[in-house]
Amino acid sequence: MVAHRKKKYSTGEGAQFISRKAALKKLQLSLNDFRRLCIIKGIYPREPRNRKRAQKGAPGIKMLYHIKDIQFLLYEPIIWKLREYKIFNRKVGRAKAVKDFKAMRRYLANHPTIKLDHIVKERYPSFIDALRDLDDCLTLCFLFSTFPSLPHIPRTQSDLCRRLSMEFLHAVIEAKAFPIVASYSTYTIGFMPEIEYGIFACCYYYQAEIKGQTITWIVPHHFSFEPQSKAEVDFKIMSTFVEFYTIMLGFVNFRLYHTLNLFYPPKFAIMDNPNEGEKALADENIFVAERVAALNIPLSKSVLGGEEETEIDNFDLQENAEATEEARKEIESIKVLKNLFKGMKFFLNREVPREPLVFIIRCFGGEVSWDKSLFIGATFGETDESITHQIVDRPSMEKKYISRYYIQPQWIFDCVNTRSLLPVSKYFMGEILPPHLSPFVDKDRDENYIPPEERALYDQDAVEQMHKEESADESDKESPNKEEEDEEDLNENFKDVEVSDDKKVKLGVTPGQIEKEAPWKKKREERQEYKLREKMIKKKHRNLYKSMMNAKRERGKQAWLLNKKRKLHDEKEKVKTKSKKKINN
Amino acid sequence: MRNINSNLKRKQDENIPRSSKSPVNHIEGDDQDNDEYFNTIEGEDADSSDSDRELEDEDSENDEFSDDEEKSDDETDDSEEDEEDLDDETEDDLDNDTDEEVDDETDDELDDETDDESDDNNEEKLNKDVEAKENNERNSEDIEEGDPELENDISKKRKNINLLRNKKNIREDYTSNTAESGKFVRIAKETQNGKSSKGNEFRIKTKRKDVVSSTENDEYADHDTSDEEDIRNTVGNIPMQWYDEYKHLGYDWDGKPIVKPESGDKIDDFLKRMENPEFWRTVKDPQTGQDVVLGDEDIQLIKRIQAQKIPDVSFDEYAPWIEWFTSEVMKTPVRKFPEHKRSFLPSKSEQRKISKLVHALKMGWIKTKAEQDALRAKAEPQFYMLWTTDDQSEEMRRIHKHIAPPKRQLPGHAESYNPPPEYLFDEKELKQWNKQKNDPSKRKLHFVPQKFESLRKVPAYSRYIKERFLRCLDLYLCPRAIKMKLTIEPEALVPKLPSPRDLQPFPTVLCIEYEGHKDMVRTISPDPTGQYLASGSDDNTVKIWEVNTGRCLKTIQTNDIVRCVQWCPNTALSLVAVASGNRLLLLNPHVGDFLICSKTDTVLKEASEIISIDAMEIPERVRSSVKWEEPSDEEYNNGIRVCLKHFKEITQVTWHCKGDYFATVMPDGQNRSVLISQLSKRRSQLPFSKSKGLIQSVLFHPLRPLLFVATQRHVRIYDLVKQQLVKKLMTNSRWISTMAVHPAGDNLLVATYDRKILWFDLDLSTKPYQTLRLHGTAVRGVAYHKRYPLFASGSDDRSLIVSHGMVYNDLLKNPLIVPLKRFQDHKPHNDFGVFDVKFHPLQPWVFSSGGDATIKLYSN
Incomplete structure (x- = not known):
C-alpha cells in the first residue's frame, strides 16, 4: 500500500x-x-x-x-x-x-420576520461589550432618525431609530440623577463640527463615559439629509445595519434604564402622548421640535426619592487609603459637574441649534427654555426675569434685558469641555469668539503642539503669562524708562567690577574659582553618548526605531511650524491693536 | 335610489307576462281585427311578437320600446318608463290575483264613462294622443339624433292609429293613464335625478304643455298653426351655434332646411314688447327659431323651481308613507310555483370557498383580525433584560477569535469650526494642498481648515451620509487582522547600556597631533614601551615620533609607498618592519635605549652570517617569492638592517608575539600570498600551497600557534603546528579590510569595507557574536588595547570610535560592548578618513592616522 x-x-x-x-x-x-x-x-x-x-x-x-x-x-x-x-x-x-x-x-x-435578540446576546456576551461597540450603532441610529421616508428604508425603522436615540439621550441625562450609578458613570461631552474635504460639516460629536466605556457618537443636523445617488450610497446595506443596531440599542437602553431605576418605555413626567411618534412622522419640523421638547422633560422614575447623596464611608484600611481618597475626589468632581449649570436658567433664541444645547444643559443641571410660539415644550418665556443666560447667535438684538447675559452658544460647549464655568466676557453677543478647541486631542503625546488657549486651561502660569503679554502692550510707554534705569544699574555694576579688579591686583592673591561646566557641554556630551547608543539598537528594531523617530521629527516640525505661525499671527494682531489705539488717541 | 330603480326594473320584468295576461281578458270580447293587428305587429316587431297585448297599452308599450333604445343615453326617460310600468305593476300587486275581477269591473266602469263621450271627441282625443306621442318622440329625438329605425316605427304606428281611427269602436281609457303617468314622471324626476335633471325635464314639460295648451284651445284659432307645429328640427342635440353662420337652422322631416325666422331689429323688439301683452312669457325655441308662448302651468312650474319647491303642484310632500313593499312575511308566496330545492340547500360553490377559508385558517395562511393584531404587536421589537449582569458573559457559541472593529479617529483642533488661527492654512500651504489634488493621500490634512464667525454660519455637510455608508462598508467588507502596535517610546528600543562615565578610563580628548608627513599616513605602530611611534606614509617615508612631545625623531626615506609599519613586539630588539612596495625593510630606528639599539645591530649581523651558509637549502618556491638581501650602505646608514625583496607588493606585515617570526601578505601572490619569515634564521616559508582567495590580512594568535588568515569574505584559523585548518569564521560581509585579535586570544574583531565591525567570540561560534554598525562608511582600522578593555575603530567617515569591550573570564558571560566616544578630527582627503588605529601599549590612549597626513593622539 x-x-x-x-x-x-x-x-x-x-x-x-x-x-x-x-x-x-x-x-x-x-x-x-x-x-x-x-x-x-x-x-x-x-x-x-x-x-x-x-x-x-x-x-x-x-x-x-x-x-x-x-x-x-x-x-x-x-x-x-x-x-x-x-x-x-x-x-x-x-x-x-x-x-x-x-x-x-x-x-x-404573513411575511416572515427575523428575530435578532439571540444575535445581540451572541455578539455581545456582556453589557460592557455592547457598550464598547455602541459608537457605530448610535451614529447610524441618529442618522436614520433624521431620514424621511425612503425606498429601502421602512418607515417603521426610522421611527424606531427616533425613539431609541431619544431614549438613549435621556438615559445619559438621567445617569447623573442617581449618584449610585453616577459613581461609575461619568460623562464628558465634547462638541466638534467636523470638516472634511473642504466641505464643512457641522455635526456634533458627543462622548459619554458609561460604565467605564467611552462612547462617542456623531449627530448630524436634522436637515442633513440629502438625496444620494444610487452609485454613491446603498441605503439597503445601511438599513440592514440599522435593523440590527435598533435591536441592540433597544436592549442597551432597557438595561440602562433599569440600572437608573427608570421605567423602560420612558414615561415623561409631564407630557405623555402615546401617539407622539406617529404624529411626528407627519412633519419633520414638528418631529424635531417634539424631540427637543421631550429632552427638556424629566422622566418619571420607578423608585422615588433617590436624590440622596452617597457618601463613601471612611474605612480605616491603610492599604486602601489612597484608593478611597481618589474615589472621593472623583465623586466630588462628579458632584461639581452635575451642578455645573445648576441654578442657571437658559433661554435659547430661535437661531440657536436647540437639540445639542438642550441636551448638554440638561445634562449639567441647567434649566432651558425657548420661544413658546416657535416650538412646543417651552417651560418659561423670554420675559421671565429669572433667566440668567440668553443664548444668541446674532450680532445684535433690539430688546435686551439687563438681568441676563447674552452669550453665544460656544460658551456652553467650551464650559462643558473644560468642565468649568468660563468667564462669559469673551462670549458676549457680537464678540469675536475665542477659538473652539477640540476636547479629543491627546494631551500626553510628545512633540505635540498645544495652542496657548489650551495650555492656559491646564496651566495657571501660562494664563498669567498670556495676561502679561496682553498687559505688555499697554505698558509699552513705561518700559523705555525702565530700560534706562536698567542701563544705569548696569553701569554701576561695571564700576563695581573695575574697583574690585583694582583691589585684586593690590592683594596679589586670587581666590580659587570653581570652574563651572557649561550646561550645553554636558548636554552635548549626553547627546553624543545617546547617538552612539542608538547605534547599538538591534537590527530587528532598527527600522522601527527609524520610522518612529522620523514620525517624531515630523511631529516636532509640525509643532514648530504651528508655533511660528501663531507667533506671526500674534505679532500682526499686536500691530493692529496698536494702530487702532493710535487712531483712537 | 339606484337600488330601488333596479328593483323596480326587476319587478317590472317579472310583471310583463302578468300585465300581458290581464289585458287579454279585455280583448277576449273584441273583434278579430284586433288579432289581425297583432299579427301585423308580430310580423314587424320582434320585441312584441310573443305578447298579445291590448291596444290600449300600445302607447306604454311603444314608450317602453323606445326606452329600450334610449336606456343608455338618457336616464330620465328610462325612469319615466319605469314609473309607468310601476303603475301597472303596483296596481296588479295590490290587487293580486284574487282581486283581478274587481279590477276588471272598475276598468269597465271607466270605459263606460268614456264611451258616453261623442265620437268626435274620441277622434279629437286620438289626434291628441298621436300628437302627444309625437311630442314624446320629439323629446327622445332631442337626445338622440333622429334614429331612422325609430322614425320608421313611428310612422308605422301612425299608420296604425289611422287604421284605428277608422275602427272608432275602441274603448279608450288611456287618457287618464297618460295623465297618471305624467304625474309619476314628475315624481320620478324629483326623487331620482334631483335638481340636475330639472332643466331637462323642464324643457320636456314646456313642450308638452305647449301642445296641451294648443289642444285645449281651438285647433286653428290660435296663431300657432298645426303646420308650424310640424316644424321639427332633425339635427338633433347639437350646439345650435354651429348654424350661426347659415341662413337655416337645420332640416325638417322632409329634409328641407328650416330657414331662420326673421328676427326684427331692436325697434321691432321694442314694439313687440309694448304691443304684445304676452311678450313676457314668449320664449324663443332654439331648435326652430320660433317664438313659443309659455302656458300658465309652465310659469307656475318655473316659479316653483325658482323657489326651490317640488315643481309639481299636486305632489304632497307630507303625504303619509305608503309602504309598497311590506317588511312582513306574507303567508302565501308571491310566486305561484314553489321554491326550488336548491334555494334551501347551501350553495356548493360557497361551501367550497368556505372550506378553503377554513383550511387556510387552520394552516395559518390567513389570520383573524385578533391574531393579526397580536402578531403585529409581536413583530415590533420587544426589549427585555438581555444581560443579567454588567460584565459576566454566558457560555454560548460565538464568533471565532473576534477582532473588534477599530474605532473612528476623533477630530483634532484643525477640524473645529473655529480653530485657533495657527491651524488655518497660509497661502503657501494652500498652494501645496491644491497642488496635491491628484494624489490626495499625500496631503497633510485631507481638508482645508476654515474659520466661521459663529455657529450659525456653518453650512451643512453634504458628504455625511456617504461617510457613514463607507463606514458601514468597512465594517462588513474590510478584511480584519490583528496588528500589533507599539505604544512604546522610541527611546525604549535603545539598549540599556552602562554609562560611559562608569567605564573610564578611555581616551576622551585630542591630545597631540603629529604633523610632518606630506601624504596620507597609511600606517602607524607604537613601540612596545609606548615612547615612540612609527608611521608610514604615501610620501615613501617612515617617521619615528616621540609620543609625549609629538616630535619627529627620524625620517627614513624608502623607495616606495609604505603600506605597513610594525614595531617588533620583542622589547629586547629595537626593530621596525616596514612594508614599502614589494620590499620589506627591517629597520633599527636608533631611538630609545642605546644598548638595545646597538645590541639589535650586532644580533642582526650575526644572524646574516649564519644565513649565508644555509642559503642553498631554500626551496625553489620560496626562493622565487622572496629574497633576503643586505641593505646598501646608504640604507644601512638610514637604519635599514635587513631587506626582503618579495615578488609582489606587500600590503601587510605582522609580527609573532615573540618577535622572531613575522608574516607578510601579498594579495596578488595567489597561492604564495602569505609568507612567514623567521628573523633569527633568515628563512622564509610559504605555509599555504593553495590559494583560498584574495588574502586581506593575517594575524598571529597572541598565545597559541594559530594563524588568522582573512580572505575577502572569511577568516580562517590555522594551527601552525598541526598544519591544519582549525576554524573558518563566517563574516557574512562583502569585503574584509582588517582585523585585530584580543590580547587574550579568544575574541577577534574584523573590520569590513561594508561598514561593519564584527566581534567574533572564538569559543562561541563561527558567526559573529555581535555586528557593530558604528560607522557610516568603510572601516579601515580596528585595534584592541592590550591592557584596558577598550577597542577602537577608524573609518572613512573620518571618525574614530572608542568602545568598551569587556571580555569576562566567566565563559557563560558574554562580552560587554559599549561604544564610548566618537572623535572626528581628521580632515577628509580623497574620501579617505582614518587609515589606521592603534592603542598606546600602556596608557588608555589611542593613535589614529588619517588621509590628511596627520597622526592624532587622544588621551584620557
Missing part, C-alpha cells in the same frame, strides 16, 4: 480560509442574503498571514473568510428565515404576475 500523497493546501492557512464564492456555495445562499447575514451576525473577512497560501495559490486578491466563521454561520437559524424569505418573494411575485391580488395581500400580511 502506497502512502497517499498529501494534497496541497489541505492543512495550514490554505485550509483555514475560504473565499466568498466558496462560502456562498457552502451556505447555499445568494450574495444578497449572505451579505445580510454577515452584517447581522457581524462576520467579516479576515486578512491572512500569507495570502498566497490562504487563497490556495490563486492570483489576485480574494475576499477570504475564516472557515470557522462560515461554519458558525452554517448553524444560524436565520438562514432558514432567509430561505423562507426567498420563497415568500417568489410567491408574492407569482401572485402579482397572475394578478391574484387577494393572495398577494394575504402573503404580504
